[in-house]
Amino acid sequence: MPEPRIRTAQADDEEELAALDRAIWSPLHAVMPRPTPPYPPFFDDRHPPEDFLVAEAGDARTGRRLLGYIRLARPTPLAANAHVLQIQGFAVAEEARGRGVGRALIRAAAGLARERGARRLTLRVLGHNTPARGLYESEGFAVEGVLPGEFFLDGRYVDDVCMGRSL
Structure with a gap:
């Protein structure tokens, strides 16, 4: 698979991103119930x-398709926390997993966070999501805290793992 092009999302990506989000839903990484119609908008305020x-x-000739996304946001509205950005959404299409798409998105997010003046990048990941945790660790994230049994998913209690890295 050729290296994907990473770009900022556009409003007309909404339908494809929403479909991707529904397609990859799993209790491995989702704390919300499986989406059912009517689906909420992917983009909102x-x-x-x-x-x-x-x-x-x-490309335009062969047809473009979205392989994944990553969302950066401020974890709080506090001025004292303005130097931190957080990954608050991350998805890679099943057929693109293990091909560097997720890694490219994480690296691009770190670069964008730096451009936006962030000094730290944080995220939360479910304790049983071993593949994601391994990817984050390989990109410099470290476990900074664990909320034991924070979620009850698929019949069992799952830890919420807080990870972060300096930029």
Whole structure:
């Protein structure tokens, strides 16, 4: 698979991103119930397109498709916390996993966070999501805290793992 192009999301990506989000839903990474119709909008006032980076394959001639996305947002509205950005959404299409798409999105998000003046990048990941945790660790994130049994998912209690890194 050729290297995906990483770009800021645009309003017309909404339908494709929403479909991707529904397709990859899993209790491995989702704390919300499986989406069912009627589906809410993917973009809204709290989740505008400019908060998302997307990985895109193809071109106008061959047809483009989105392989994944990552969302950066401020974890709080506090001025004392303005130097921190948080990954608050991350998805890679099943067929693109293990091909560097997720890594490219994380690296692009770190670069964008730096451009936006952030000194730290944080995230939260479910304790049983071993593949994601391994990817984050390989990109310099460290476990900074664990909320034991924070979620009850798929019949069992799951830890919420807080990770972060300096930029």
